[in-house]
Amino acid sequence: MRVLITGVAGFIGSNLAGRLLRENERAGRVLYEVSGLDDLSSGLKENIPAGVRFYQLDIRSLRLPELFKGVDAVYHLAAKNCIADCQVNPVETADINVTGSANVFEAAASAGVRKIIYAESSALYEGSSVFPTPETEVKPQSFYATSKAAARLFAEAYRRYRGVTFVALRYFCVYGPVQDYRRTIPPVMSSFIIKLLRGERPIIFGTGEKRRDFVYVEDVNDFHLQCLTDERATNGTFNLGAGVNSSIQEIFDLVCELLGKKTEPVMKPDLPGEAQETLADITAAKSLGWKPKTELKAGLTASIRYIENEMKLGRI
Numbered sequence: 079m080r081v082l083i084t085g086v087a088g089f090i091g092s093n094l095a096g097r098l099l100r101e102n103e104r105a106g107r108v109l110y111e112v113s114g115l116d117d118l119s120s121g122l123k124e125n126i127p128a129g130v131r132f133y134q135l136d137i138r139s140l141r142l143p144e145l146f147k148g149v150d151a152v153y154h155l156a157a158k159n160c161i162a163d164c165q166v167n168p169v170e171t172a173d174i175n176v177t178g179s180a181n182v183f184e185a186a187a188s189a190g191v192r193k194i195i196y197a198e199s200s201a202l203y204e205g206s207s208v209f210p211t212p213e214t215e216v217k218p219q220s221f222y223a224t225s226k227a228a229a230r231l232f233a234e235a236y237r238r239y240r241g242v243t244f245v246a247l248r249y250f251c252v253y254g255p256v257q258d259y260r261r262t263i264p265p266v267m268s269s270f271i272i273k274l275l276r277g278e279r280p281i282i283f284g285t286g287e288k289r290r291d292f293v294y295v296e297d298v299n300d301f302h303l304q305c306l307t308d309e310r311a312t313n314g315t316f317n318l319g320a321g322v323n324s325s326i327q328e329i330f331d332l333v334c335e336l337l338g339k340k341t342e343p344v345m346k347p348d349l350p351g352e353a354q355e356t357l358a359d360i361t362a363a364k365s366l367g368w369k370p371k372t373e374l375k376a377g378l379t380a381s382i383r384y385i386e387n388e389m390k391l392g393r394i
Contacts, residue, residue, distance in 0.1 A: 079110050079306065082149045084137055084182060085156030086114025086130060087121025089258045090197070090249070090295065094153060096127045097299040115145060116156065124393075125256055137178035146189035151306055154182050154196035157226075160261045161201065164222035165351045175225035180232045187240040193312070194242060195305045196233065199226045200250040200291070200319065200356050210359035213248065213315045220351035243312050245305045247298075250319030250358045254295035254377060255384035259394070263349065266326055267292070267378065270333045271385050272394060279341055284348035286327030289355040291319035294372035294380075301368045310366050319358025320370045336378055 081098060085091040091114065098110040113131040116123075126132050133145055137156045146152065157175050158164060164171040179196070186194055205217030218227045236242045251265070259268040263283075273280040298318050305311045324332075330343055360370075388394045 079150045080148055081110050081112050081151050081153065081306075082146065083112065083114040083153045083155060085116055085121065085154075086132065087116035087118055087123055087125050088155060089125075089256050090252055090298065091116070091121070091153070091155045092125035092127065092256050093254065093295045094155070094299055094302055095130050097296070097303070099127055099129045101303070113145070113149070120258065120261065137182050138173065139181075142181060142185035143188045146185045146191055149186075149189060149191050151193045151195065152182065152186050152191055153302065154179065154194055156182075157197060159199070159222065160263060161220055161222045161351050162263045162349055163261075164225070165220060168221040171221050171225050172228070175222070176228045176232070179229040183232060183236040183240075183242065187236060187242050192241070192243055193245070193306075194233070195245045195247065195302065196229075198230060198246045198248045198315070199223065200248050200317070200358065201353070202226055202248060203356065204351075204353045209355060209357040210321065211317070211357060212359040213317055213362060219353075222351070237313060245311050245313070246315040247301070247305075248315065248317045248358075249298065250291040250293055250317065250356055252295050252298055252318075253292050254381055257381065266290075266329055267333070267381055268385065270330055271337070271382055274333060274337050274339045274341070275385065275389060279344045280330065281346055282326055282330060282343040283346050284326075286330065286343070286345070287325055288352070289323040289325050289357070290329075291321070291323045291356045291358045292329070292374060292377075293318060293320045293358075293370055294377035297370040297372050300371075301363060304366065304368060308366060314362065316363045317358040317360050318363060319356070319360055320374075321358055321360045323355065323357045324374065332375065332378060333382075336375070336382060
């Protein structure tokens, strides 16, 4: 199967590419030919596993159709996804996340690709007060979430008029090795770990009471692979979370415990455009036999080991 990943140099994209290649190793034969594209505006080339055919290209490029020829499935993960940056730059956010996604869908349709597995976001639930939140509770508030909602409408139109099949994945707070710590506002787990290992005080925005549903990246990859072959997922929308949530303060305390550190965080004013709580209703994904397997402590331990190794190599 020929698979193409947009955003392949990013956190989820590079982990997915690595997982597909490991499946080849486990099978002792080539199950997946993996290619990917990324403009490297936020992703890192060194994140891309050896064995991936890589193209440095923006998803808005008119060259996309030539790269999609002969591809069986596309994972569309490329996006402008830092909520704080999106709030400052809504026009660029729409250009990348809406126009860019439409360009990906058009390229896939023109090349005869019949399945696109693409990233939506739990940010679509920002305005909801229903917890756990089912896939029907779409109430975007921020510019980022609004751009994702608009891209979804384009996906529905391409399904309706161009015969492309889609699987929409609404990631909650995915974490694990290679998590992007260079963002304007880094993800809390990698940010906490790096600062504590450096002997610095991590930053918490707000009171620390915000709650997030954290799901480990390899659990997400289990569902990624299932989407390729399980026809029950076709044209479906699925929350991918752990189905439980933790406060930011609880995550901070757990990271401190795992690292054997005792310190107090730096408390800063809350960030605009962020939900107070996320909690996934994962009934739909579980109905296909998927479930998250990685306990929070085990996932954080793997993240710590990865970051410690990167620090030893001088990459962080």
